[in-house]
Amino acid sequence: MYVKSSTVKILISMLTLVMLTLNMINPALGEQQYKTCRVTLLAVLSDGRGATVPGEIRVIYGGKGLISTSSGVGEDVAVSFNLALMYASVITGVDYKCCNYYLDISANVGGLSATLLFFIALLQIFQGQECSTSVSATGIIGPGGIVGAVAGLEQKLLAAQEKNLTLVYIPGVELQLLNYTPVSVRGIFTVYDFIYEEFENSKTTMTNKSAQIAFRTIYENLSSITGNILHQLESVMWRDEYYELAHKYLEEAFTVASHDRYYVASSLAYAALVNAYISKLAYLNTTNTEALHREISSTIEETLTIASSIKNKIIQELEVIAKTKYVNPAYLDLLITTYTRASEAEKLAIQAKTSFSAEKDVNEAIYITARAWTRALSALGWFNVTLDNYSNVNETLSMRNVGLINTRLKEFLDAHVNYLLQMGIGRRINLSEKNDLVKFIQIFEQLLDISRDLYTSLPSRVLFISNSTELVRSLVTRLKRLVEGFTEHYNYYPLSTLLVLDLAEYYLNLGFEPLTVMSLIYTELPRLALYMLAARAEKWVTMVSHPIYAPREVAVIYSLVILFCGLYLLYSTYKSFEKRRLLLAAEV
Numbered sequence: 007m008y009v010k011s012s013t014v015k016i017l018i019s020m021l022t023l024v025m026l027t028l029n030m031i032n033p034a035l036g037e038q039q040y041k042t043c044r045v046t047l048l049a050v051l052s053d054g055r056g057a058t059v060p061g062e063i064r065v066i067y068g069g070k071g072l073i074s075t076s077s078g079v080g081e082d083v084a085v086s087f088n089l090a091l092m093y094a095s096v097i098t099g100v101d102y103k104c105c106n107y108y109l110d111i112s113a114n115v116g117g118l119s120a121t122l123l124f125f126i127a128l129l130q131i132f133q134g135q136e137c138s139t140s141v142s143a144t145g146i147i148g149p150g151g152i153v154g155a156v157a158g159l160e161q162k163l164l165a166a167q168e169k170n171l172t173l174v175y176i177p178g179v180e181l182q183l184l185n186y187t188p189v190s191v192r193g194i195f196t197v198y199d200f201i202y203e204e205f206e207n208s209k210t211t212m213t214n215k216s217a218q219i220a221f222r223t224i225y226e227n228l229s230s231i232t233g234n235i236l237h238q239l240e241s242v243m244w245r246d247e248y249y250e251l252a253h254k255y256l257e258e259a260f261t262v263a264s265h266d267r268y269y270v271a272s273s274l275a276y277a278a279l280v281n282a283y284i285s286k287l288a289y290l291n292t293t294n295t296e297a298l299h300r301e302i303s304s305t306i307e308e309t310l311t312i313a314s315s316i317k318n319k320i321i322q323e324l325e326v327i328a329k330t331k332y333v334n335p336a337y338l339d340l341l342i343t344t345y346t347r348a349s350e351a352e353k354l355a356i357q358a359k360t361s362f363s364a365e366k367d368v369n370e371a372i373y374i375t376a377r378a379w380t381r382a383l384s385a386l387g388w389f390n391v392t393l394d395n396y397s398n399v400n401e402t403l404s405m406r407n408v409g410l411i412n413t414r415l416k417e418f419l420d421a422h423v424n425y426l427l428q429m430g431i432g433r434r435i436n437l438s439e440k441n442d443l444v445k446f447i448q449i450f451e452q453l454l455d456i457s458r459d460l461y462t463s464l465p466s467r468v469l470f471i472s473n474s475t476e477l478v479r480s481l482v483t484r485l486k487r488l489v490e491g492f493t494e495h496y497n498y499y500p501l502s503t504l505l506v507l508d509l510a511e512y513y514l515n516l517g518f519e520p521l522t523v524m525s526l527i528y529t530e531l532p533r534l535a536l537y538m539l540a541a542r543a544e545k546w547v548t549m550v551s552h553p554i555y556a557p558r559e560v561a562v563i564y565s566l567v568i569l570f571c572g573l574y575l576l577y578s579t580y581k582s583f584e585k586r587r588l589l590l591a592a593e594v
Contacts, residue, residue, distance in 0.1 A: 043062070045124070049113075056161030085428050087107070090125035096418075096539045141173075149453055218267050232279040239285060255277045347388060407547045407548060435452055481527070490504075
């Protein structure tokens with residue numbers, strides 16, 4: 007009876023193991039081993055006419071995220087597919103390394119304008135939806151997920167009309183100039199227009215009152231320095247346009263501070279200080295060039311010292327955090343902002359030093375020096391706010407998997423760098439050799455720096471340019487809901503982004519140019535994208551977030567091996583017990 011009971015248990019265990027294996031390797035014994043999505047690309051021919059080009063995306067279950075293409079697919083198209091894959095993975099939460107991918111296009115095409123189309127198709131695949139063959143799209147995707155304008159737009163729209171396609175299109179031109187109506191046009195601001203309902207329908211209402219109050223000291227310091235500079239200029243009877251702007255911003259900052267909105271007030275005080283210091287340097291340039299040289303040289307060195315000191319202190323803080331294994335997410339977010347601002351100040355100071363030494367343009371050197379110095383003071387203020395208000399908050403985020411998370415974040419950064427390289431924009435990436443929190447923050451700093459340069463210096467290439475305040479206000483509202491929904495579901499807390507969105511709303515109310523406001527918020531989107539990827543990656547590295555896919559033949563082999571091993575173990579066990587029974591019988 008003992009032998010029979012043990013044998014049955016072993017047999018049941020082996021069969022259970024086989025069934026579990028078959029269930030995990032899915033859909034290895036199911037209906038299909040891959041999913042195919044047919045797409046229609048929009049292109050412009052050499053003669054200037056628009057054309058549609060059929061293509062196919064195949065997602066092969068079981069893989070490591072490898073991408074292969076047909077012979078007609080250029081390197082730039084492959085790069086755009088890779089970036090689209092990254093964003094589709096971030097949005098849906100499906101690990102892009104669950105599968106391999108094959109892209110086939112029936113003609114030789116080049117360029118990056120199919121990025122948006124690839125993104126939409128991959129979203130449908132990852133979400134288990136049927137791929138719509140009547141939909142096409144055109145648009146590049148910039149850091150953070152901003153959908154940008156493309157060339158040959160009118161020709162592409164006409165080609166889509168001829169094929170009766172429903173076009174998903176990014177706003178980039180005056181649509182009333184296009185004389186046709188059959189094509190349904192939908193405006194896209196960012197890839198987050200396709201976000202999961204868990205974010206879009208969030209009803210979380212977050213308050214940043216405590217954060218606003220925390221910035222009171224920054225406001226007071228910046229406004230005090232600005233006031234002193236303006237008094238100096240008043241004493242010498244100096245007035246120029248920068249002096250007037252400084253006064254205007256300072257008065258507005260005072261009004262906002264009276265309502266306890268100190269982050270907004272500190273931002274206005276920062277703008278006031280930039281203009282006040284430019285005015286001071288302009289005065290020296292007019293009256294005493296020798297004094298101007300001393301002032302600029304001294305300011306540049308002071309800026310570099312402040313920036314370097316802040317970055318070193320942050321690295322020391324991160325070393326302490328690494329020992330505790332946990333970090334307050336708001337604290338980490340503010341450290342990222344501080345590090346980024348210090349790096350920006352450092353970069354500007356070096357640029358000002360080079361420009362001033364070469365004596366190319368004194369006015370340019372004055373402008374850059376003022377921005378560098380005030381940015382360093384801003385970074386110092388952020389650092390003090392971070393240490394004084396957020397270093398001991400109880401809410402914590404585990405960083406035990408930071409190395410694996412960094413790997414994914416680095417891949418995301420590299421995808422953007424390669425993408426911009428195809429646009430003719432070269433960037434060098436410098437990261438810590440250690441796979442630690444320092445690298446985590448540096449990845450953020452690098453991508454935020456790229457987006458800041460891109461969206462402020464080349465907006466016509468990557469931004470939807472609109473003069474409509476209401477359209478931009480709608481964008482700000484949607485992004486705020488997105489951030490709130492994201493915070494509700496994950497332990498990452500983009501406090502800096504929420505503060506900037508508050509500032510954007512206030513700027514709109516003040517009548518700032520919509521493009522200025524869009525550039526402000528667009529530079530925050532890469533932070534949100536990286537937080538979202540980090541949150542997803544933390545789940546990917548701690549658990550199997552998707553079925554283990556394998557080809558049918560591999561699944562069958564795995565199952566047969568397990569079954570054979572089980573039967574062999576069963577046979578060996580039976581023989582062992584049979585031998586023991588015979589020995590016992592002999593003893594009797």
